Amino acid sequence: MKAHTLETQSTITPAKALEFLKQGNERFVSNLKINRNLLQQANDTRENQWPFAVILSCIDSRTSAELIFDQGLGDIFSIRIAGNVVNTDIMGSLEFACKIAGSKLIVVLGHTNCGAIKGACDHVEMGNLTELLSKIQPAVYEERMTADISKRNSKNLEFVENVTSLNIKRSVKAIINRSYILEQMIEKGEIAIIGAKHNLETGSVEFLEDTWVSNKKAVKTQTS
Ligand SMILES: [Zn+2]
Known part of the structure:
Protein backbone atom coordinates (compact mmCIF):
# COMPACT_ATOMS: atom_id res chain seq x y z
CA MET A 1 0.00 0.00 0.00
CA LYS A 2 1.50 3.28 -1.13
CA ALA A 3 1.03 6.71 0.43
CA HIS A 4 -1.44 9.04 -1.28
CA THR A 5 -0.17 11.37 -3.98
CA LEU A 6 -1.61 14.54 -5.47
CA GLU A 7 -3.05 12.37 -8.26
CA THR A 8 -4.76 9.85 -5.99
CA GLN A 9 -6.03 12.59 -3.65
CA SER A 10 -7.56 14.55 -6.54
CA THR A 11 -9.63 11.55 -7.67
CA ILE A 12 -11.14 11.04 -4.21
CA THR A 13 -14.65 12.40 -3.63
CA PRO A 14 -16.05 13.06 -0.13
CA ALA A 15 -18.20 9.92 -0.46
CA LYS A 16 -15.18 7.84 -1.47
CA ALA A 17 -13.19 9.23 1.47
CA LEU A 18 -16.00 8.09 3.77
CA GLU A 19 -15.93 4.65 2.15
CA PHE A 20 -12.16 4.39 2.75
CA LEU A 21 -12.71 5.06 6.46
CA LYS A 22 -15.59 2.59 6.70
CA GLN A 23 -13.50 -0.11 5.03
CA GLY A 24 -10.54 0.71 7.28
CA ASN A 25 -12.67 0.35 10.40
CA GLU A 26 -14.04 -2.96 9.11
CA ARG A 27 -10.46 -4.19 8.80
CA PHE A 28 -9.71 -2.96 12.33
CA VAL A 29 -12.63 -4.79 13.93
CA SER A 30 -11.72 -7.94 11.97
CA ASN A 31 -8.13 -7.61 13.23
CA LEU A 32 -6.89 -7.26 9.65
CA LYS A 33 -4.41 -4.66 8.49
CA ILE A 34 -3.45 -3.53 5.05
CA ASN A 35 0.14 -4.48 4.44
CA ARG A 36 2.05 -1.19 4.51
CA ASN A 37 5.71 -0.42 4.68
CA LEU A 38 5.66 2.62 6.99
CA LEU A 39 9.32 3.36 6.31
CA GLN A 40 8.58 3.41 2.59
CA GLN A 41 5.56 5.66 3.23
CA ALA A 42 7.74 7.99 5.32
CA ASN A 43 10.10 8.21 2.37
CA ASP A 44 7.27 8.72 -0.15
CA THR A 45 5.80 11.58 1.89
CA ARG A 46 9.04 13.22 2.99
CA GLU A 47 8.41 16.37 0.96
CA ASN A 48 4.65 16.66 0.86
CA GLN A 49 1.38 15.14 2.04
CA SER A 64 -6.39 6.76 17.81
CA ALA A 65 -7.83 7.58 14.38
CA GLU A 66 -4.96 6.06 12.38
CA LEU A 67 -5.34 2.75 14.21
CA ILE A 68 -9.12 2.39 14.28
CA PHE A 69 -9.41 3.32 10.58
CA ASP A 70 -6.30 1.31 9.61
CA GLN A 71 -4.53 4.20 7.90
CA GLY A 72 -0.86 4.81 7.25
CA LEU A 73 1.42 7.81 7.03
CA GLY A 74 0.12 10.66 4.91
CA ASP A 75 -3.46 9.29 4.81
CA ILE A 76 -5.35 11.42 7.34
CA PHE A 77 -4.97 14.58 9.37
CA SER A 78 -5.60 13.90 13.02
CA ILE A 79 -6.78 16.67 15.34
CA ARG A 80 -7.20 15.55 18.92
CA ILE A 81 -8.64 17.37 21.91
CA ASP A 89 -7.23 26.97 16.60
CA ILE A 90 -9.03 23.78 15.65
CA MET A 91 -11.08 25.68 13.07
CA GLY A 92 -7.80 26.97 11.61
CA SER A 93 -6.42 23.44 11.50
CA LEU A 94 -9.54 22.17 9.70
CA GLU A 95 -9.34 25.01 7.17
CA PHE A 96 -5.68 24.22 6.53
CA ALA A 97 -6.42 20.51 6.09
CA CYS A 98 -9.21 21.09 3.55
CA LYS A 99 -8.45 24.34 1.75
CA ILE A 100 -4.66 24.16 1.61
CA ALA A 101 -3.86 20.45 1.84
CA GLY A 102 -6.83 19.15 -0.14
CA SER A 103 -8.60 16.81 2.26
CA LYS A 104 -12.12 15.84 1.13
CA LEU A 105 -13.86 14.85 4.31
CA ILE A 106 -14.15 16.14 7.88
CA MET A 126 -10.35 22.03 37.73
CA GLY A 127 -7.72 24.42 36.41
CA ASN A 128 -7.84 24.92 32.66
CA LEU A 129 -10.11 21.90 32.30
CA THR A 130 -13.00 24.07 33.49
CA GLU A 131 -12.92 26.12 30.30
CA LEU A 132 -12.54 23.06 28.09
CA LEU A 133 -15.49 21.28 29.72
CA SER A 134 -17.60 24.44 29.42
CA LYS A 135 -17.55 23.79 25.66
CA ILE A 136 -19.36 20.48 26.27
CA GLN A 137 -21.92 21.97 28.68
CA PRO A 138 -24.39 23.04 25.93
CA ALA A 139 -24.72 19.35 24.96
CA VAL A 140 -25.39 18.45 28.59
CA TYR A 141 -28.19 21.02 28.76
CA GLU A 142 -29.53 19.95 25.36
CA GLU A 143 -30.12 16.41 26.65
CA ARG A 144 -33.88 16.24 27.30
CA MET A 145 -34.39 12.47 27.57
CA THR A 146 -33.34 12.28 31.21
CA ALA A 147 -35.89 14.17 33.29
CA ASP A 148 -34.89 12.87 36.73
CA ILE A 149 -32.28 15.35 37.99
CA SER A 150 -30.64 12.68 40.16
CA LYS A 151 -29.87 10.68 36.97
CA ARG A 152 -28.25 13.54 35.08
CA ASN A 153 -24.66 12.59 35.93
CA SER A 154 -21.84 10.28 34.80
CA LYS A 155 -23.18 7.31 36.77
CA ASN A 156 -26.02 7.11 34.27
CA LEU A 157 -24.33 5.70 31.18
CA GLU A 158 -27.37 6.27 29.00
CA PHE A 159 -27.26 9.97 29.87
CA VAL A 160 -23.51 10.06 29.12
CA GLU A 161 -24.03 8.42 25.71
CA ASN A 162 -26.89 10.80 24.84
CA VAL A 163 -24.68 13.78 25.69
CA THR A 164 -21.83 12.25 23.66
CA SER A 165 -24.02 12.04 20.54
CA LEU A 166 -25.34 15.57 21.05
CA ASN A 167 -21.80 16.86 21.51
CA ILE A 168 -20.69 15.27 18.23
CA LYS A 169 -23.65 16.85 16.42
CA ARG A 170 -22.95 20.24 17.99
CA SER A 171 -19.31 20.11 16.86
CA VAL A 172 -20.40 19.28 13.29
CA LYS A 173 -22.75 22.28 13.25
CA ALA A 174 -20.20 24.56 14.89
CA ILE A 175 -17.62 23.74 12.22
CA ILE A 176 -20.03 24.76 9.44
CA ASN A 177 -21.25 27.84 11.30
CA ARG A 178 -17.82 29.10 12.28
CA SER A 179 -16.05 28.82 8.94
CA TYR A 180 -17.08 30.63 5.78
CA ILE A 181 -14.25 28.84 3.96
CA LEU A 182 -15.46 25.36 4.91
CA GLU A 183 -19.13 26.24 4.40
CA GLN A 184 -18.32 27.36 0.86
CA MET A 185 -16.34 24.19 0.17
CA ILE A 186 -19.26 22.07 1.39
CA GLU A 187 -21.77 24.03 -0.71
CA LYS A 188 -19.63 23.44 -3.79
CA GLY A 189 -19.40 19.73 -3.01
CA GLU A 190 -15.61 19.91 -2.63
CA ILE A 191 -15.76 18.51 0.89
CA ALA A 192 -18.32 16.92 3.19
CA ILE A 193 -18.61 16.58 6.94
CA ILE A 194 -20.01 13.83 9.14
CA GLY A 195 -20.18 12.89 12.81
CA ALA A 196 -19.24 9.44 14.07
CA LYS A 197 -19.02 7.51 17.31
CA HIS A 198 -16.36 4.95 18.18
CA ASN A 199 -17.48 2.11 20.41
CA LEU A 200 -14.53 1.34 22.69
CA GLU A 201 -15.83 -2.15 23.50
CA THR A 202 -16.25 -3.42 19.95
CA GLY A 203 -13.87 -1.12 18.08
CA SER A 204 -16.53 -0.30 15.54
CA VAL A 205 -17.27 3.22 14.37
CA GLU A 206 -20.88 4.17 13.78
CA PHE A 207 -21.21 7.01 11.29
CA LEU A 208 -24.14 9.25 12.20
CA GLU A 209 -25.64 9.45 8.73
CA ASP A 210 -28.10 12.19 9.72
CA THR A 211 -25.13 14.51 10.36
CA TRP A 212 -23.73 14.09 6.81
CA VAL A 213 -23.57 17.48 5.08
CA SER A 214 -22.32 17.56 1.52
CA ASN A 215 -24.02 20.27 -0.49
CA LYS A 216 -25.85 23.56 -0.42
CA LYS A 217 -29.25 22.18 0.51
CA ALA A 218 -27.82 20.14 3.34
CA VAL A 219 -25.90 23.13 4.71
CA LYS A 220 -29.13 25.13 4.92
CA THR A 221 -30.94 22.34 6.77
CA GLN A 222 -28.10 21.80 9.22
CA THR A 223 -27.64 25.43 10.16
CA SER A 224 -31.29 26.47 10.21
ZN1 LIG B 1 -12.89 11.11 25.28
Whole structure:
Protein backbone atom coordinates (compact mmCIF):
# COMPACT_ATOMS: atom_id res chain seq x y z
CA MET A 1 0.00 0.00 0.00
CA LYS A 2 1.50 3.28 -1.13
CA ALA A 3 1.03 6.71 0.43
CA HIS A 4 -1.44 9.04 -1.28
CA THR A 5 -0.17 11.37 -3.98
CA LEU A 6 -1.61 14.54 -5.47
CA GLU A 7 -3.05 12.37 -8.26
CA THR A 8 -4.76 9.85 -5.99
CA GLN A 9 -6.03 12.59 -3.65
CA SER A 10 -7.56 14.55 -6.54
CA THR A 11 -9.63 11.55 -7.67
CA ILE A 12 -11.14 11.04 -4.21
CA THR A 13 -14.65 12.40 -3.63
CA PRO A 14 -16.05 13.06 -0.13
CA ALA A 15 -18.20 9.92 -0.46
CA LYS A 16 -15.18 7.84 -1.47
CA ALA A 17 -13.19 9.23 1.47
CA LEU A 18 -16.00 8.09 3.77
CA GLU A 19 -15.93 4.65 2.15
CA PHE A 20 -12.16 4.39 2.75
CA LEU A 21 -12.71 5.06 6.46
CA LYS A 22 -15.59 2.59 6.70
CA GLN A 23 -13.50 -0.11 5.03
CA GLY A 24 -10.54 0.71 7.28
CA ASN A 25 -12.67 0.35 10.40
CA GLU A 26 -14.04 -2.96 9.11
CA ARG A 27 -10.46 -4.19 8.80
CA PHE A 28 -9.71 -2.96 12.33
CA VAL A 29 -12.63 -4.79 13.93
CA SER A 30 -11.72 -7.94 11.97
CA ASN A 31 -8.13 -7.61 13.23
CA LEU A 32 -6.89 -7.26 9.65
CA LYS A 33 -4.41 -4.66 8.49
CA ILE A 34 -3.45 -3.53 5.05
CA ASN A 35 0.14 -4.48 4.44
CA ARG A 36 2.05 -1.19 4.51
CA ASN A 37 5.71 -0.42 4.68
CA LEU A 38 5.66 2.62 6.99
CA LEU A 39 9.32 3.36 6.31
CA GLN A 40 8.58 3.41 2.59
CA GLN A 41 5.56 5.66 3.23
CA ALA A 42 7.74 7.99 5.32
CA ASN A 43 10.10 8.21 2.37
CA ASP A 44 7.27 8.72 -0.15
CA THR A 45 5.80 11.58 1.89
CA ARG A 46 9.04 13.22 2.99
CA GLU A 47 8.41 16.37 0.96
CA ASN A 48 4.65 16.66 0.86
CA GLN A 49 1.38 15.14 2.04
CA TRP A 50 -2.00 14.54 0.43
CA PRO A 51 -4.30 13.18 3.16
CA PHE A 52 -7.86 12.40 2.03
CA ALA A 53 -9.62 13.19 5.33
CA VAL A 54 -9.29 15.16 8.54
CA ILE A 55 -10.53 13.64 11.77
CA LEU A 56 -11.34 15.61 14.89
CA SER A 57 -11.31 13.14 17.76
CA CYS A 58 -10.76 12.87 21.50
CA ILE A 59 -7.31 12.52 23.12
CA ASP A 60 -8.46 9.23 24.67
CA SER A 61 -5.65 6.67 24.35
CA ARG A 62 -8.06 4.06 22.99
CA THR A 63 -9.39 6.04 20.05
CA SER A 64 -6.39 6.76 17.81
CA ALA A 65 -7.83 7.58 14.38
CA GLU A 66 -4.96 6.06 12.38
CA LEU A 67 -5.34 2.75 14.21
CA ILE A 68 -9.12 2.39 14.28
CA PHE A 69 -9.41 3.32 10.58
CA ASP A 70 -6.30 1.31 9.61
CA GLN A 71 -4.53 4.20 7.90
CA GLY A 72 -0.86 4.81 7.25
CA LEU A 73 1.42 7.81 7.03
CA GLY A 74 0.12 10.66 4.91
CA ASP A 75 -3.46 9.29 4.81
CA ILE A 76 -5.35 11.42 7.34
CA PHE A 77 -4.97 14.58 9.37
CA SER A 78 -5.60 13.90 13.02
CA ILE A 79 -6.78 16.67 15.34
CA ARG A 80 -7.20 15.55 18.92
CA ILE A 81 -8.64 17.37 21.91
CA ALA A 82 -10.49 16.08 24.96
CA GLY A 83 -14.18 15.75 24.14
CA ASN A 84 -13.66 16.57 20.41
CA VAL A 85 -14.75 20.16 20.95
CA VAL A 86 -14.13 23.05 18.58
CA ASN A 87 -12.16 26.24 19.15
CA THR A 88 -10.55 28.82 16.89
CA ASP A 89 -7.23 26.97 16.60
CA ILE A 90 -9.03 23.78 15.65
CA MET A 91 -11.08 25.68 13.07
CA GLY A 92 -7.80 26.97 11.61
CA SER A 93 -6.42 23.44 11.50
CA LEU A 94 -9.54 22.17 9.70
CA GLU A 95 -9.34 25.01 7.17
CA PHE A 96 -5.68 24.22 6.53
CA ALA A 97 -6.42 20.51 6.09
CA CYS A 98 -9.21 21.09 3.55
CA LYS A 99 -8.45 24.34 1.75
CA ILE A 100 -4.66 24.16 1.61
CA ALA A 101 -3.86 20.45 1.84
CA GLY A 102 -6.83 19.15 -0.14
CA SER A 103 -8.60 16.81 2.26
CA LYS A 104 -12.12 15.84 1.13
CA LEU A 105 -13.86 14.85 4.31
CA ILE A 106 -14.15 16.14 7.88
CA VAL A 107 -15.12 13.60 10.54
CA VAL A 108 -16.02 14.59 14.09
CA LEU A 109 -15.32 11.41 16.02
CA GLY A 110 -16.64 10.97 19.55
CA HIS A 111 -16.47 7.75 21.52
CA THR A 112 -18.27 5.78 24.19
CA ASN A 113 -17.26 6.07 27.84
CA CYS A 114 -15.56 9.45 27.27
CA GLY A 115 -13.94 10.94 30.38
CA ALA A 116 -14.34 14.51 29.13
CA ILE A 117 -18.06 14.01 28.53
CA LYS A 118 -18.42 12.41 31.96
CA GLY A 119 -16.60 15.37 33.51
CA ALA A 120 -18.98 17.79 31.80
CA CYS A 121 -21.97 15.71 32.95
CA ASP A 122 -20.70 16.06 36.53
CA HIS A 123 -19.85 19.77 36.11
CA VAL A 124 -16.24 19.13 37.14
CA GLU A 125 -14.16 22.24 37.68
CA MET A 126 -10.35 22.03 37.73
CA GLY A 127 -7.72 24.42 36.41
CA ASN A 128 -7.84 24.92 32.66
CA LEU A 129 -10.11 21.90 32.30
CA THR A 130 -13.00 24.07 33.49
CA GLU A 131 -12.92 26.12 30.30
CA LEU A 132 -12.54 23.06 28.09
CA LEU A 133 -15.49 21.28 29.72
CA SER A 134 -17.60 24.44 29.42
CA LYS A 135 -17.55 23.79 25.66
CA ILE A 136 -19.36 20.48 26.27
CA GLN A 137 -21.92 21.97 28.68
CA PRO A 138 -24.39 23.04 25.93
CA ALA A 139 -24.72 19.35 24.96
CA VAL A 140 -25.39 18.45 28.59
CA TYR A 141 -28.19 21.02 28.76
CA GLU A 142 -29.53 19.95 25.36
CA GLU A 143 -30.12 16.41 26.65
CA ARG A 144 -33.88 16.24 27.30
CA MET A 145 -34.39 12.47 27.57
CA THR A 146 -33.34 12.28 31.21
CA ALA A 147 -35.89 14.17 33.29
CA ASP A 148 -34.89 12.87 36.73
CA ILE A 149 -32.28 15.35 37.99
CA SER A 150 -30.64 12.68 40.16
CA LYS A 151 -29.87 10.68 36.97
CA ARG A 152 -28.25 13.54 35.08
CA ASN A 153 -24.66 12.59 35.93
CA SER A 154 -21.84 10.28 34.80
CA LYS A 155 -23.18 7.31 36.77
CA ASN A 156 -26.02 7.11 34.27
CA LEU A 157 -24.33 5.70 31.18
CA GLU A 158 -27.37 6.27 29.00
CA PHE A 159 -27.26 9.97 29.87
CA VAL A 160 -23.51 10.06 29.12
CA GLU A 161 -24.03 8.42 25.71
CA ASN A 162 -26.89 10.80 24.84
CA VAL A 163 -24.68 13.78 25.69
CA THR A 164 -21.83 12.25 23.66
CA SER A 165 -24.02 12.04 20.54
CA LEU A 166 -25.34 15.57 21.05
CA ASN A 167 -21.80 16.86 21.51
CA ILE A 168 -20.69 15.27 18.23
CA LYS A 169 -23.65 16.85 16.42
CA ARG A 170 -22.95 20.24 17.99
CA SER A 171 -19.31 20.11 16.86
CA VAL A 172 -20.40 19.28 13.29
CA LYS A 173 -22.75 22.28 13.25
CA ALA A 174 -20.20 24.56 14.89
CA ILE A 175 -17.62 23.74 12.22
CA ILE A 176 -20.03 24.76 9.44
CA ASN A 177 -21.25 27.84 11.30
CA ARG A 178 -17.82 29.10 12.28
CA SER A 179 -16.05 28.82 8.94
CA TYR A 180 -17.08 30.63 5.78
CA ILE A 181 -14.25 28.84 3.96
CA LEU A 182 -15.46 25.36 4.91
CA GLU A 183 -19.13 26.24 4.40
CA GLN A 184 -18.32 27.36 0.86
CA MET A 185 -16.34 24.19 0.17
CA ILE A 186 -19.26 22.07 1.39
CA GLU A 187 -21.77 24.03 -0.71
CA LYS A 188 -19.63 23.44 -3.79
CA GLY A 189 -19.40 19.73 -3.01
CA GLU A 190 -15.61 19.91 -2.63
CA ILE A 191 -15.76 18.51 0.89
CA ALA A 192 -18.32 16.92 3.19
CA ILE A 193 -18.61 16.58 6.94
CA ILE A 194 -20.01 13.83 9.14
CA GLY A 195 -20.18 12.89 12.81
CA ALA A 196 -19.24 9.44 14.07
CA LYS A 197 -19.02 7.51 17.31
CA HIS A 198 -16.36 4.95 18.18
CA ASN A 199 -17.48 2.11 20.41
CA LEU A 200 -14.53 1.34 22.69
CA GLU A 201 -15.83 -2.15 23.50
CA THR A 202 -16.25 -3.42 19.95
CA GLY A 203 -13.87 -1.12 18.08
CA SER A 204 -16.53 -0.30 15.54
CA VAL A 205 -17.27 3.22 14.37
CA GLU A 206 -20.88 4.17 13.78
CA PHE A 207 -21.21 7.01 11.29
CA LEU A 208 -24.14 9.25 12.20
CA GLU A 209 -25.64 9.45 8.73
CA ASP A 210 -28.10 12.19 9.72
CA THR A 211 -25.13 14.51 10.36
CA TRP A 212 -23.73 14.09 6.81
CA VAL A 213 -23.57 17.48 5.08
CA SER A 214 -22.32 17.56 1.52
CA ASN A 215 -24.02 20.27 -0.49
CA LYS A 216 -25.85 23.56 -0.42
CA LYS A 217 -29.25 22.18 0.51
CA ALA A 218 -27.82 20.14 3.34
CA VAL A 219 -25.90 23.13 4.71
CA LYS A 220 -29.13 25.13 4.92
CA THR A 221 -30.94 22.34 6.77
CA GLN A 222 -28.10 21.80 9.22
CA THR A 223 -27.64 25.43 10.16
CA SER A 224 -31.29 26.47 10.21
ZN1 LIG B 1 -12.89 11.11 25.28
